[in-house]
């Protein structure tokens with residue numbers, strides 16, 4: 137049993153982590169400012185006496201009373217639409233927020249896990265992406281605010297490990313989907329699913345030949361928990377290696393939802409990565425982890441979540 141602080145704990149992935157640690161018998165302190173998240177994601181947890189919530193922006197000084205055994209730093213806008221609307225908060229939470237969270241980890245002698253991202257690889261020239269690859273990021277492009285904040289966060293995490301001996305972990309998260317994604321966060325899964333359920337055309341950006349690899353959130357959470365409990369300090373990719381083009385992805389969602397939506401093409405956003413697929417050899421070897429839920433199986437569950445949200449019984 138441990139006492140665990142999750143920044144961004146009311147977010148999509150953060151709320152699933154809160155739930156998981158509570159299920160495992162740990163005490164959870166969830167910290168969030170609801171900038172891109174919602175209290176709805178954690179409303180059901182308040183009844184649990186081992187759950188505590190602190191409404192706070194992690195870029196300011198953070199203080200938590202009592203012992204803390206682990207800090208999982210998940211606070212950040214994470215969708216390209218969000219971080220382009222919130223460029224400075226995104227840079228601040230990755231830099232100042234990571235600094236505050238690491239400072240707290242040092243003070244409390246807590247283990248620290250950073251939520252990093254496949255975006256550190258940018259528009260990758262190595263495919264699939266393994267953790268040895270240093271990436272191809274445009275620092276001044278529209279995605280630079282997120283990519284560079286996360287790269288800085290990784291550098292700061294390693295610096296606290298090397299200079300202060302903080303026990304640190306870095307997970308590089310690839311595209312993930314599941315319940316509690318925000319319907320209007322602008323990412324491909326909420327966009328496509330809300331379009332097909334609303335009988336609207338599905339907006340494929342570019343010609344749809346760009347690829348992504350989608351992991352179901354329950355698989356990701358299992359990988360993160362295993363990484364936290366491991367003794368490995370280097371970065372570890374977590375994602376589902378099953379790669380699809382965005383056009384195939386649109387057609388799959390239309391089919392699974394039993395929809396007649398058409399596909400329409402829209403301009404490709406600037407610096408949109410052309411390919412993305414995690415090489416998960418490291419996670420397999422070190423953590424004995426790989427995703428268990430296939431693309432279609434996971435998508436069925438995500439579609440059901442959005443259906444319930446849009447068309448409550």
Ligand code: UDP
Nearest residue numbers: 216322323324325327339340341346382408
């Ligand atoms: N995309 C799309 N239509 C949409 C939203 C996104 O074709 O309505 C594409 C986007 O251009 C990208 C991929 O889907 O190639 C994944 O986009 P997302 O915003 O989910 O995140 P990313 O993987 O780019 O960080």
